[in-house]
Amino acid sequence: MPTFRPATAADLAALLPVIRQFHADEHIAWDESRVRPALEALIGEPYNGRLVLIERDGALAGYFAVGFCFSLEFGGRYGLLDELYVLPAQRGGGVGKRALAEVEAVCRAEGLRCVRLEVSDDNPLAREIYRRSGYAENPRRLMTKWLSGASEG
Template sequence: MSAALTLATPDHLARLLPLVAAFHAEAGIASTEESREAGIAPLLAGEPYGCAYLIGPPRAPIGYVVITFGWSVEYGGLDAIIDELYVRPGVRGRGIASEALHAVPRALAGGGLRAIHLEVDRDNPAALALYRRAGFTPRDGYMFMSKPL
């Protein structure tokens, strides 16, 4: 099974939304069909603040990754956050998420990206190990904080 990435377009919305719903249910993220569509559809339509990639065959994706873009003075320019990464439970443990995490920087390399960040549950050793294997390191003394508006 391959972790080939396909840049998602509006034509992929119907295939992507069930994956987003599955991820949110598994992660305990409270969301509605409307909020998931409002969060993902603009990215598929070319919204410049991010993009989504299907993992695996576009007709039957086995996962997805959502990237959002920002700007960092510290890193000297364009940076990105892996907002969501999901692989179907039935195909986990085969290196697909690792492959995707290595493919994302290659897919974005031509755009001048300076850094990629992500947020991870400190109590999820499997995710921590996955992200460390992909080259992500925790920043000593820092933690991600949020304030919903």
């Protein structure tokens, strides 16, 4: 049975290789100089969101990062599940499903009424886990524009 706890600055050394692995699996460019300050902002300022470790039998099994956003469409603040990753050796037994329930509990505790997430088109297993947990696809596409002076991924 997995357990969940907020990440601390002391966890970053062990967590960064796991996040790097997630980025490689999802074909996301790795830039530790951009990721580390974002992690520190999640750890240091709870209003931004949460960085949570997933542990199983005392070992790091994965993590999730949920950011708190604002939308008129959703009536104010909502949760954006930015990253959820379970290490391959730790998969199975409902770890992902339990992690999603924990994401939702974190958001409810913040008074949020909605959680959104991104999932790659080439990850049908994750999409199915999300669907079975009650998430539905939207008929719109997520689009991104990097602002001048910001580094692209």
